[in-house]
Amino acid sequence: MLSLTPAETQALLLSLKVAFWSVAASLPFAVALAWLLSRRRFPGKSLLDAVVHLPLVLPPVVVGYFLLLLFGRRGPIGAFLEEYLGITFAFSWTGAALACAVMGLPLLVRAVRQSLDAVDRGLEAAAATLGASPAWVFASVTLPLILPGILTGMLLSFARSLGEFGATITFVSNIPGETQTLPLAIYAFTQVPGGDAQALRLCILSILLSLGALMASEMLVRRATARAAGHDA
Amino acid sequence: MLDFKARFHAGRFELDCAFTTDPGVTALFGRSGAGKSTVLGLIAGLVRPAEGRIVVDGRVLYDSKAAIDVPAHRRRVGYVFQDSRLLPHLTVRQNLLYGRFFSRPRNGYSRLSLESIVELLGVGHLLERRPGSLSGGERQRVAIGRALLSQPALLLLDEPLASLDAPRKAEILYYIERLRDEVKIPIVYVSHSIEEVVRLADTVVLLSEGRVVESGPLAQMASRMELRGYLGRFEGGAVIEAHVAEQDLASGLARLDFAGGSLYAPDVDALVGERVRVRIRARDVSLATERPHAISMLNVIPGTVAEVGDAVGASVDVRVDSAGTSLLARITRKSVADLGLAPGRPVFALVKAVAIDRHSVGYA
Numbered sequence: 001m002l003s004l005t006p007a008e009t010q011a012l013l014l015s016l017k018v019a020f021w022s023v024a025a026s027l028p029f030a031v032a033l034a035w036l037l038s039r040r041r042f043p044g045k046s047l048l049d050a051v052v053h054l055p056l057v058l059p060p061v062v063v064g065y066f067l068l069l070l071f072g073r074r075g076p077i078g079a080f081l082e083e084y085l086g087i088t089f090a091f092s093w094t095g096a097a098l099a100c101a102v103m104g105l106p107l108l109v110r111a112v113r114q115s116l117d118a119v120d121r122g123l124e125a126a127a128a129t130l131g132a133s134p135a136w137v138f139a140s141v142t143l144p145l146i147l148p149g150i151l152t153g154m155l156l157s158f159a160r161s162l163g164e165f166g167a168t169i170t171f172v173s174n175i176p177g178e179t180q181t182l183p184l185a186i187y188a189f190t191q192v193p194g195g196d197a198q199a200l201r202l203c204i205l206s207i208l209l210s211l212g213a214l215m216a217s218e219m220l221v222r223r224a225t226a227r228a229a230g231h232d233a
Numbered sequence: 234m235l236d237f238k239a240r241f242h243a244g245r246f247e248l249d250c251a252f253t254t255d256p257g258v259t260a261l262f263g264r265s266g267a268g269k270s271t272v273l274g275l276i277a278g279l280v281r282p283a284e285g286r287i288v289v290d291g292r293v294l295y296d297s298k299a300a301i302d303v304p305a306h307r308r309r310v311g312y313v314f315q316d317s318r319l320l321p322h323l324t325v326r327q328n329l330l331y332g333r334f335f336s337r338p339r340n341g342y343s344r345l346s347l348e349s350i351v352e353l354l355g356v357g358h359l360l361e362r363r364p365g366s367l368s369g370g371e372r373q374r375v376a377i378g379r380a381l382l383s384q385p386a387l388l389l390l391d392e393p394l395a396s397l398d399a400p401r402k403a404e405i406l407y408y409i410e411r412l413r414d415e416v417k418i419p420i421v422y423v424s425h426s427i428e429e430v431v432r433l434a435d436t437v438v439l440l441s442e443g444r445v446v447e448s449g450p451l452a453q454m455a456s457r458m459e460l461r462g463y464l465g466r467f468e469g470g471a472v473i474e475a476h477v478a479e480q481d482l483a484s485g486l487a488r489l490d491f492a493g494g495s496l497y498a499p500d501v502d503a504l505v506g507e508r509v510r511v512r513i514r515a516r517d518v519s520l521a522t523e524r525p526h527a528i529s530m531l532n533v534i535p536g537t538v539a540e541v542g543d544a545v546g547a548s549v550d551v552r553v554d555s556a557g558t559s560l561l562a563r564i565t566r567k568s569v570a571d572l573g574l575a576p577g578r579p580v581f582a583l584v585k586a587v588a589i590d591r592h593s594v595g596y597a
Contacts, residue, residue, distance in 0.1 A: 125279050126318035128305040130383045131335030137306075140331075144322040228322050229365055 004205075010177055011185040012205060018093055018181055019161035022100035023108075023154050030105055030153065034112035055167075056106040064170025067099055071171075095172035096179045100164045104157030111156060115149025116142070148225040155217035159210055182206050234419050235259070235387060239275050239285030239295075248272070248443035258413050258420045260434035260451075262427075267440040269423040270315075273389045276421070277312045278305035289387050290419075306335070311385030311418075315392045317372040319364035325375050326360040332383025345416070350378045353415065354408055370401035374408060381416065388412075390422045394429060406432060410595065431455065431472055431512040432595030452559075455512070469550060470514035471561045477503050486531075486586060493555025497531040498589040510595050515550055515563035517588035521581045522572050532584040536560065538574050553582050 004012065036042075037049055055063050071078040071089040081087045089095035119142055127137045165183040172179040174188060186202045189195035238251040248268045261269045274280035276287060276294070284297040289310065294303045311332075319328050329347060351357045354374040364372060373393050380388060390409070394402045406429065413420060413433065424430055430437060431451065438448040447454065455472040475491035480501070487501035489511060496511060503509050524533060536555035543549070544566050551574060553560045560582050574580065 120318075122314065122316070122318050123320060125305070126312065126314060127320065127331070129277050129279070129308070129310060129312040130332030130379065131306050131309070132331075133304075133306050133335075136335070141320060 007176065008185075008202065008205070011180055011182050011202070012209075014093060014096075014177070014179075015162055015181040015209075018096045018100055019158050021094075021097040022104060022161045023158050025097065026101035026105050026108060026157065027150075027154065030108035030157075031112055031150070033105075034109050034116055037109070038113045038116040052109050053106045055103050060103060060164070060166025061170050063102055064099060064167035067095070067102065067167065067171040071095065071098065089172070091172050091175060091179065093172075093178055096164075096168045096181060097161075099167040099171045100161035101157075103164050103167050104160040107156040107160055108153040111149050111153030112146060115146040115152075118149075119145050145228050148221050148228060151217060151221045151224055155213060155221075158217075159213055162206070162210060162213070182209075234290060235276070235421065236286070236288040237272070237276065239272075239282035239287060241271060241275060241280065241282045241285075246271075246443065250440070250443065250445050252438045252445050252448050254419070254421070254436055254438070256417075256419050257435035258422055258433045259436045259438060260430040261421060261423045261438050261440060262425065262430050262434075263440035263446075264425055266442075268443040269425075269440055270391055271443075272440070273312065273391050273421065273423060276308075276387070277310045277389060278303060278308045279312075292386070309336070309384065309386045311380030311383055311388040313373070313376045313380050313388070313390045313393050315395050317364070317369075317376040319367075319372055319375055319379070321364050323363070324360065325356065325362050325364070325367070328364065328375055329356075329360075329379050329382055332379055336382075336384040345381055345384070347382065350381055353411060354378045368401070369397050370404050373397065373405050377405075377408065377412070381412070381418070385418065388418050388420045390420060392423050392425070394424075394426070406595075409433060427470070428512070428593075431510060431593075451510075469516075469561055469563065470512050471559050473511045473513065473558055473560070474508065475511055476508045477501065477505050480505055491558055493536060493558045493560075494534050495532075496534070496584070496589070497586045498594060499586055500590070501594050503594070511589060512593045513560060513584055513589065514593075515561035517584055518553075518560060518562035519583040520551060520553070520562050520564055520568070520572070520574065521583060522574075522578070524581055525583065528583070529585075530583045531586045532582075534560065534582045534584070536580060536582055538576050538578045538580055540576060541569060541574060553580060555582065 033052055037045065069075050073079065073082065073090045078089055087094065089098050124137050124141055127141045132140060163183060165187065168179065168181065169184055174180050174184045180188065182202055182205065186199050189199035189202065234256050235254045237253070239248070241248045248271050250268070250272060261272055263269055271280060275282050278294065281302070282295065282297070285295065286297070287295040293301050294308050295301060320331065323331065329350065354377060356371065356374050356378060359367060359371055359375065367375065377393065394405055397405065410433065422433055434451050436448065437451050437454040439446040439454065447457065452472045452474060455470060473491050473496070475489035475496060477487055478490040478495065479488040485499050486497045489496045489498060489501070489509060498511065501509065534555050536553040538551060539554040539559070540552040541549060542551065547565050548563050549566050549569050551562045551564060551569065553562060562582060
């Protein structure tokens with residue numbers, strides 16, 4: 001039970017890789033979106049807000065299908081990226097990461113935005129009177145204060161990525177070693193006769209992984225919150 | 234020093250102010266809602282005026298006609314907020330050095346060192362702590378130090394004592410006095426407490442409902458009777474500049490000499506020869522037309538009635554001139570009539586020594 005087969009290890013490592021990169025790549029966009037939604041007023045703001053939140057309510061298969069249309073080999077964005085930057089999403093693990101990033105984005109944006117809303121603007125004004133330019137204020141005051149929110153969002157989005165199924169399988173299919181993350185591997189095992197035991201092993205692995213991620217981030221968030229609240233560490 | 238002229242409105246509140254200040258401490262005085270904090274926000278660049286012109290030390294920070302609007306972070310205006318606003322995620326040391334990181338040494342100004350500020354404000358033992366564990370008074374001291382270390386051309390203090398209890402107030406007042414006398418940075422001090430204003434200010438700008446009612450040197454403003462309504466019912470009084478002539482340890486009294494004579498006051502925290510400022514509340518002064526005998530009041534100051542104010546209820550403020558120094562006495566209308574007080578009449582102003590407590594005396 002404790003030792004994993006090479007195929008299981010492969011699915012596990014791929015899941016972690018996809019989840020890591022989906023969070024890492026979506027983080028800057030999420031912070032920028034959260035900042036726009038929290039601090040700026042512009043026409044179309046509520047539309048942007050709705051679009052960011054769409055993956056939360058749409059069937060994942062719809063998201064996957066649109067990703068396929070846009071980022072597939074012949075899709076307008078996919079073709080452009082492949083030709084000029086050499087980045088391919090179709091049927092590759094990067095596509096799985098993209099699908100997870102889009103599905104996890106609303107969770108990340110929400111968490112960051114909520115903590116941005118809670119930041120005392122007076123502290124930012126105080127930093128400005130001390131000579132900090134807006135960019136410095138963001139880097140040295142705002143960012144440290146919203147760190148707990150960022151960590152929470154990263155955790156949620158990471159967990160979402162570990163569990164992502166519908167958008168991934170629609171967009172990049174179920175290719176072992178390339179796009180077959182843990183949920184996809186579990187699904188594959190349930191589709192073959194006698195795969196039940198295998199599927200169960202992977203299910204338990206999934207549970208352990210998610211529990212571990214939750215507990216680790218809870219600890220990080222607690223530490224960051226205490227720091228942002230100004231208590232001695 | 235500061236040349237301020239601005240119009241601003243937000244909702245129903247309208248502000249239309251113009252005043253200039255000399256170096257030293259300028260008090261913006263008025264009731265809450267008078268627009269004091271808004272004026273500071275306009276100077277610091279945190280609030281944008283509808284129109285106006287703000288000049289600090291010859292440097293134009295805002296001019297609507299010339300389309301100049303220096304952003305807050307380039308104004309070099311230190312701001313100490315009522316609620317400190319220390320950065321919670323940084324230690325006290327990091328907070329103190331925060332502004333210094335962005336400031337460049339200026340010609341003709343020696344850079345204040347962290348050590349000198351730490352010593353001046355007595356925050357050495359707090360350096361490694363975080364703001365969350367500091368008391369209100371400690372926070373304000375750190376906030377003042379942080380603003381000073383950003384090398385400001387002007388320091389704004391927005392009711393820095395408002396959230397503190399009495400002992401902490403006295404503590405911070407002491408540090409602000411040291412600041413005024415040792416760092417010699419021009420200060421704009423917002424307050425609605427006449428005690429603080431009297432102890433600290435050289436110039437007073439009296440605000441009411443977004444307008445400047447009057448501005449001028451402290452002693453002159455304090456005895457102006459027509460301003461009584463703005464100063465509050467029990468706050469009227471005169472300010473006398475004196476020097477300590479004698480400290481009698483046996484009786485615990487100090488003799489303070491001024492142009493019009495001498496005053497005895499208990500517990501004066503100053504050395505012989507030092508200049509002090511004494512505030513004498515109008516309600517603590519009685520008047521007599523003859524020098525009284527066999528009386529416990531130690532302070533009997535000869536003078537002449539200069540002005541009899543308008544009656545407010547049963548009481549009247551009478552201004553007495555004593556060799557050029559003004560004293561205010563709040564007495565009843567009945568006494569004015571009985572004694573036949575009118576301008577030109579010689580009188581004696583009587584002040585109980587114990588009415589002059591340590592909150593009434595500050596360094597000049």
